[in-house]
Amino acid sequence: MITRSVTIEAIDELYLLWNDHINASALYRRALREEMDVRDVDPDELRELLRRAREQDYTLDEIAENTNRFVDLQSLVDDQQNHPPAGDTADE
Incomplete structure (x- = not known):
C-alpha cells in the first residue's frame, strides 16, 4: 500500500482527535469511490x-x-x- 499525505483543515484534525475511532483512510477511500461513481x-x-x-x-x-x-x-x-x-x- 502506498501512503500519501493529505492536507486537512484544523477543524478536520480536531474532529478526528475528538473521534479517534474514525478511520480517516476509509473516509478518504469512500470519497474517492464517490468521485469514481460521478465519473462512471x-x-x-x-x-x-x-x-x-x-x-x-x-x-x-x-x-x-x-x-x-x-x-x-x-x-x-x-x-x-x-x-x-x-x-x-x-x-x-
Whole structure:
C-alpha cells in the first residue's frame, strides 16, 4: 500500500482527535469511490485493469505517465495484449 499525505483543515484534525475511532483512510477511500461513481468508473474494473497492467510489467509510475483516465488505461492494457513484446512468440 502506498501512503500519501493529505492536507486537512484544523477543524478536520480536531474532529478526528475528538473521534479517534474514525478511520480517516476509509473516509478518504469512500470519497474517492464517490468521485469514481460521478465519473462512471467502476472500482472493480479499474482494479482489474491495474492488475493486468502490472502483470504486463508496467509500474504504477509508468501507468500514470502514459494514462490519465480509465479509457487510456484500458487502451494501454489492450494494446499490450494485442502486441506482445518482441521475443514472446510461440515460434521460439
